[in-house]
Amino acid sequence: MAHVLGQNQYGKAENRIVRVYRDSTRHEIKDLNVSVSLQGEFEDVHLTGSNANCLPTDTTKNTVYAFAKEYGIESAEAFGILLARHFVEDTERGVVHSARIRIEEYTWNRIKTPDNTSRFIGSEEVGHSFVRDGGEVRTCEVVYDGRTDTVQVISGLKDLVVMNTTNSEFWGYIKDKYTTLQEAYDRILATQVTARWKFSYTGRDNEPQPNWNRSYQHVRRHLLEAFAETYSYSLQQTLHAMGTRVLNNRAEVDEVRLELPNKHHFLVDLSPFDLKNENEVYYAADRMYGLIEGTVHREGVVPVIPVV
Template identity: 55%
Template sequence: MAVILGPNRYGKAEIRLVRVARDAGVHHIKDVNVGSALSGDMDDVHLSGDNSAVLPTDTQKNTTYVFARKYGVDQIEDFALLLARHYVDSQPAVHHARVEIEEYFWDRVPLPGPRAERHSFVRSGREVRTCVVHHDRDGTTTVVSGLKDLVVLNSTGSEFSGFAVDEYTTLQPTTDRVLATEVSARWRHASGASPADGSHGFGESYSEVRRCLLEAFAGTHSLSLQQTLYAMGRRVLETRDEICEVRLAMPNKHHFPVDLTPFGLDNPGEVFYAADRPYGLIEGAVLDDDAPAAHSAWE
């Protein structure tokens, strides 16, 4: 039997970074979690322990902090591109860099008086903005933006009936149910963008894609969560030319009507038990049929 080394990469995970921009006494917060992973001509470190091609993961951590100080942190995609290109351009053994960033949102605390909304913040909900950037030595760059933990609910306008039935089926069809989910969405940009290319507008793109997802969720009379998923992805592709593929994972956060008849009460769709598990998990991709495949970009 022949034993060989397969695909491999290494890097620094979960580099916690908070960048405070002090603008004439008014502060702006960027709270991010950065991960970097490098691959390339590095077989010897695995096969013989030769570390000469290895840029230490501690150096990757330091690079993240230095770049935050030198260049600031505006759109997370732009910051990820800066890091990924740096690793490939500066290290001959690195042929591919992957940088992943999560961003956590903060809102200003409004206060009376002249110092209102200057330097006090409160964490904004659960929603997390995400991105993954891949950059190769041949210049190929892929940017996947996204969000996760976006919890949404329709209190009506959702049905589920006409499904397959076998001897183990107990679920009853319904023409009116609560539809709730926790959206994880990722979308691939049709082409990479330079950090200096202000026309690309990752911030505007994120806001508009998020708006499309929410509007499609709210505006679709749902016959299934699968139908809603497709409507959300389709709305993004039909609205935003810079996006060529959307991938969604949406757990069905079940809300079951509580039987109140033992207490002499009816329940006309007002009282529900919110079950956290088990849950249905609906996943799918919606893509522009003309877009080039980029399967590795999602890894």
């Protein structure tokens, strides 16, 4: 029986890069984790060992660092598009058909003085001390297909932990002989949000790029506002409200996919100590957890964000 080489790709994963801007004493930082994956005419390198069509993964790594210096990093999305187009359009003989760039961005905040004021030396602000946020991570994935001259951009975030201490219920569910969960009419609702959203941007015909940084901040805000303002009867309902809020307010977004693990908080039984627990003391369970996932997209749009 003959064997056929199927889908294949290669690249350099997790290139950690920190770009420091030193244009003044108030420095700026971009801290990224960049992964490159290429698809194209790579049959020979698999079947015969010929490397004639192989761009070394070390070269892709070097390109990431060189582009950070030459072009700077305005946003993860713009940097990803720049890299993806380069690997497809500038690799010799056009052997690369498509390039996928995955980026995680880590946020750093300035360290403030104890009185929360800016520090100055003479008339210059001192802006070279930072503390890295321990919470959410900004993400993006860019795919450029040279055969159709189209760009697909999926932005996102992960590890955004949120909690409502009230305005959440869960009752009226199916019950069978294995059901032990008690109905709740006032509960804590907490989750660790992973969100990804696809832009309508395709990059064709000199289409202007969205303001990626502004769009990220607004999408994040709408996700948080929907979580905070929704009186929840289930985490599924909250998921739908979060995705809908983004689509109602951000015209550049076509699809939102959310993964919401239910970070369960259980009331602790304090009766052995002759104490009443009036929704005040909880046990926070990290495992096991309910995992709620779903996609909200515009009517007529075919969803493309994969389940990870």
